[in-house]
Amino acid sequence: MxxxxxxxxxxxxxxxxxxxxxxxxxxxxxxxxxxxxxxxxxxxxxxxxxxxxxxxxxxxxxxxxxxxxxxxxxxxxxxxxxxxxxxxxxxxxxxxxxxxxxxxxxxxxxxxxxxxxxxxLLYGYGTSYHALADRAHLAAGETLVVLGAAGGVGLAAVELGRAMGARVIAAASSPEKLELCVEHGADDTIDYSSDDLKARIRELTGGTGADVVYDPVGGPYSEPALRSTAWDGRFLVVGFAAGEIPRIPLNLALLRGASIVGVFWGSFSARYPERNRRNLETLVEWWCEGRILxxxxxxxxxxxxxxxxxxxxxxxxxxxxxxxxxx
Ligand SMILES: NC(=O)c1ccc[n+]([C@@H]2O[C@H](COP(=O)([O-])OP(=O)(O)OC[C@H]3O[C@@H](n4cnc5c(N)ncnc54)[C@H](OP(=O)(O)O)[C@@H]3O)[C@@H](O)[C@H]2O)c1
Incomplete structure (x- = not known):
């Protein structure tokens, strides 16, 4: 071959x-x-x-x-x-x-x-569904901020957040990318190449902060995003596409009663193949129903x-x- x-x-x-x-x-x-x-x-x-x-x-x-x-x-x-x-x-x-x-x-x-x-579906949506459902327990009505929102796992998180009833704020590096996020269900957007990420999240949430942050990018974006989580917020550590693994002051988690939650879909799917398969069947079903595109x-x-x-x-x-x- x-x-x-x-x-x-x-x-x-x-x-x-x-x-x-x-x-x-x-x-x-x-x-x-x-x-x-x-x-x-x-x-x-x-x-x-x-x-x-x-x-x-x-x-x-x-x-x-x-x-x-x-x-x-x-x-x-x-x-x-x-x-x-x-x-x-x-x-x-x-x-x-x-x-x-x-x-x-x-x-x-x-x-x-x-x-x-x-x-x-498998990698992008499988990762994001595992992150939002199994790790963050995202609930309808909560606010979800997605970094790198037009990327493979990011755009899946935007769609899944919307399908799960959350209000979704998409953050990415260009107007073109953010336009795609809106087409896929984002309620609000932040261009982090020009906007102050922390200030915009605060502004868009009326000062409360985000219930869940989905971070597949790392680098300079993680700390301002963690600083903008709400009380009892969940910060999902998904990846470091920017290349730098940030070092985070742990007092930020203490001050917000926030959880910093690791996500490793590959290891999850190897350890729990049956749970992963059920997640994937849900995703194929949602795709057939038009809930994700x-x-x-x-x-x-x-x-x-x-x-x-x-x-x-x-x-x-x-x-x-x-x-x-x-x-
Ligand atoms: N933990 C897990 O289980 C799991 C599973 C799947 C993927 N991941 C990780 O998630 C991350 C994203 O994966 P993906 O497949 O979604 O990749 P992708 O489609 O390339 O998306 C990555 C996004 O990161 C942003 N970015 C910022 N700086 C970048 C740089 N220097 N080079 C490239 N992109 C950069 C880009 O958005 P902007 O231009 O808008 O900033 C891009 O859309 C990777 O680190 C991957 O290893 C983790």
Whole structure:
């Protein structure tokens, strides 16, 4: 099969396309003909050897795939050849014509599902649903601030916050990004490249602050956002796309009776596959009902896998970017 391959660490330019052996499904695995593989921030970090999981070289990047079942490993039940599915095999292996996924992390897709849009459900929406529902216990009527709100996990958090009945304030770095957030359900916006983040959150919440802050960006935004949480607020630590892991004065949590809550969807889904699968089934259901509308801003052929990853590195991605190996 043809696959994107990383033979040495570096930026997106190290990705080449090569012919490699077809994978064989082992116990508990399914082989998928990949229609779409979404690009995620950890793909970029793994290229640079800066992610917590460090795959051996050479490796095929890409963690979540949507496509058609074409092989079934021993012990797998509930799937048949030809099924349309969304799944993950772990952190790598997706940007290829064929990919292995774990049956316990795979859900069926409806006939009508657009693969390119489905490919963002698992990681983007799976992470944000786990963060908002399981970790923050976001309730209807609460105020949610989402940083990096036009990114992959950010835009999912905007939509899910809205679907869960919260008032959503989207924060991002450009008017174009914020416009997309409004189209996807944000009630208010903050351009943190020009506005004072803390002052605007305070202003938009009448001085009360945000009940929940969703932070996949880190860097200079975390501390002002934590300073703007309401009493009993929850600050969700999701990621550090800005590159810097902030050091936070802990008195900020004390003063607000606030909780700083870690979110690690990959570990959650490995520890609790059944709970994760139920979350994913909820997300597919909400998608079919039109309560969430995954947004794909760019689609690339396999030969352009490096350009796809570069879109995230260049801070240009909005919603999801996908690689379509069958194009
Ligand atoms: N904890 C978990 O379980 C979990 C799961 C999934 C993802 N994550 C993490 O969440 C973060 C976002 O992932 P994603 O897939 O949503 O990525 P993404 O689509 O590229 O979104 C990241 C956002 O971060 C902002 N950003 C600020 N500085 C940036 C920089 N120097 N380079 C790139 N983006 C920058 C950008 O928004 P603005 O331009 O508007 O600032 C961008 O939209 C990553 O750190 C990822 O590792 C964590």
């Amino acid at each position: 043809r696959a994107a391959l990383v033979r040495s660490h570096g930026g997106p330019e190290v990705i080449e396309v090569a012919t490699v052996d077809d994978p064989e499904p082992a116990e508990g695995q399914i082989l998928v003909e990949v229609a779409a593989c979404s690009v995620t921030f950890p793909d970029l970090l793994m290229l640079r050897n800066m992610y917590q999981f460090k795959p051996d070289l050479p490796f095929i990047p890409g963690s979540e795939v949507a496509g058609i079942v074409c092989g079934i490993g021993p012990g797998v039940q509930g799937f048949s050849i030809g099924d349309r599915v969304l799944g993950t095999g772990g952190s790598i292996g997706g940007m290829a014509e064929l990919a292995l996924v774990r049956a316990d992390s795979t859900v069926a897709l409806p006939e009508s599902a657009d693969f390119a849009k489905a490919a963002g 995954p947004h794909t801003s760019a689609r690339f052929a396999l030969d352009q896998a490096a350009d796809a990853v570069e879109t995230l590195a260049g801070r240009r991605a909005m919603g999801k970017v996908v690689v379509e190996p069958q194009r």
